[in-house]
Amino acid sequence: MSMDFAARVQRVEPSATLAISNLAAELEADGVDVVDLSVGEPDFDTPENIKTAGKEAMDAGHTGYTPSNGIPELREAIADKLADDGLDHGPENVIVTPGGKQALFEIFMSLIDDGDEVCLLDPAWVSYEAMVKMAGGTLTRVDTSAADFQLEPVLDDLAAAVSDDTELLVVNSPSNPTGAVYSDAALEGVRDLAVEHDITVISDEIYKEVTYGVSPTSLGTLDGMGERTLTLNGFSKAYAMTGWRLGYFAGPESLIEQAGKLHSHSVSCAVNFVQHAGVEALENTDEAVVEMRDAFEERRDMLADLFADHGVDVPVGDGAFYMMLPVDDDDQAWCEGAIEDAHVATVPGSAFGTPGYARLSYAASKERLQEGVERLASEGYL
Numbered sequence: 197m198s199m200d201f202a203a204r205v206q207r208v209e210p211s212a213t214l215a216i217s218n219l220a221a222e223l224e225a226d227g228v229d230v231v232d233l234s235v236g237e238p239d240f241d242t243p244e245n246i247k248t249a250g251k252e253a254m255d256a257g258h259t260g261y262t263p264s265n266g267i268p269e270l271r272e273a274i275a276d277k278l279a280d281d282g283l284d285h286g287p288e289n290v291i292v293t294p295g296g297k298q299a300l301f302e303i304f305m306s307l308i309d310d311g312d313e314v315c316l317l318d319p320a321w322v323s324y325e326a327m328v329k330m331a332g333g334t335l336t337r338v339d340t341s342a343a344d345f346q347l348e349p350v351l352d353d354l355a356a357a358v359s360d361d362t363e364l365l366v367v368n369s370p371s372n373p374t375g376a377v378y379s380d381a382a383l384e385g386v387r388d389l390a391v392e393h394d395i396t397v398i399s400d401e402i403y404k405e406v407t408y409g410v411s412p413t414s415l416g417t418l419d420g421m422g423e424r425t426l427t428l429n430g431f432s433k434a435y436a437m438t439g440w441r442l443g444y445f446a447g448p449e450s451l452i453e454q455a456g457k458l459h460s461h462s463v464s465c466a467v468n469f470v471q472h473a474g475v476e477a478l479e480n481t482d483e484a485v486v487e488m489r490d491a492f493e494e495r496r497d498m499l500a501d502l503f504a505d506h507g508v509d510v511p512v513g514d515g516a517f518y519m520m521l522p523v524d525d526d527d528q529a530w531c532e533g534a535i536e537d538a539h540v541a542t543v544p545g546s547a548f549g550t551p552g553y554a555r556l557s558y559a560a561s562k563e564r565l566q567e568g569v570e571r572l573a574s575e576g577y578l
């Protein structure tokens with residue numbers, strides 16, 4: 197029997213980041229020692245206090261469904277965290293999701309109809325494009341690569357790309373895949389355009405807690421942005437909780453009402469005891485977050501120095517744990533070669549809309565990063 201698949205799934209490819217990390221895992225299973233710098237996942241274990249809170253919640257019987265939008269304690273803790281960032285959202289403005297990815301999916305599906313235009317800042321994380329396409333939207337893309345991945349120097353390009361027809365703009369600072377943290381002037385530029393053209397903006401702040409010496413402004417705190425910004429965050433990166441699947445978004449009541457329908461008809465709710473662990477993460481885990489952040493910063497500096505020793509100048513961002521290594525124009529072939537010959541897994545920049553680069557995640561030990569650079573150099577990839 198041949199199934200007649202819906203256009204929405206035929207419009208997209210599997211996630212490139214996950215596909216390459218799966219390939220690396222397959223090679224490893226065959227006995228190949230792969231330096232896997234592909235997937236963006238902290239190499240640290242989840243902090244002990246969070247694990248304990250999860251186990252205790254399970255033992256206490258928190259194993260049933262929860263209110264669809266999340267347990268009140270967690271939504272309150274999230275509202276408090278957002279208030280610390282200067283954002284004014286009550287618990288009723290928050291939906292807790294199984295991962296930030298689900299939060300994004302619900303937002304795109306709630307706002308984008310066939311033909312609606314969404315603007316991305318390239319390079320942009322792989323799943324934005326896929327989700328927009330699944331929702332039936334069209335894409336306008338603004339390239340930041342000539343500006344060392346900063347947004348401020350290309351605000352004119354953004355102004356030229358958006359119009360009254362633009363429904364949604366996605367801002368991700370600190371950025372995956374560049375690590376760039378956008379300046380306040382850049383965010384103000386975004387605000388001016390969003391207000392002028394009445395554009396809703398997603399502020400994906402999943403790396404907000406993973407920054408080096410800077411404290412990024414939340415877009416929704418700018419004048420005129422409170423009602424048009426949907427702020428998204430999650431526990432995967434800051435708390436090394438990728439496999440727990442916990443994230444959230446906050447926005448105006450009208451959006452919460454519409455997205456809440458999708459949420460209740462699809463996932464029902466995030467996992468009960470995981471939500472309890474999330475409360476512990478937000479309330480009692482500052483120290484572990486700082487320790488992981490310090491380790492990432494050291495690795496970033498070390499990796500940039502190692503590339504510089506090989507004559508490769510890599511633009512270094514102040515957040516997240518990614519770097520875009522300039523490689524051949526055919527970045528796909530470069531990445532395939534790097535994994536086959538050097539056994540170093542990276543993600544082609546073209547998956548993020550920007551060919552000519554390979555994205556590296558430096559959420560790996562210093563020894564593995566050193567090993568990765570040595571292998572790339574000795575196989576002629578640097």
Ligand code: PMP
Nearest residue numbers: 295296297321372402430432443
């Ligand atoms: N946004 C960005 C920019 C990301 O890199 C990720 C990483 N997967 C997510 C959202 C979603 O992460 P998660 O679903 O693990 O919360």
Ligand code: GLU
Nearest residue numbers: 211213214234235236372
């Ligand atoms: N966000 C991470 C990455 O870009 C995790 C993988 C994914 O969700 O795509 O590698």
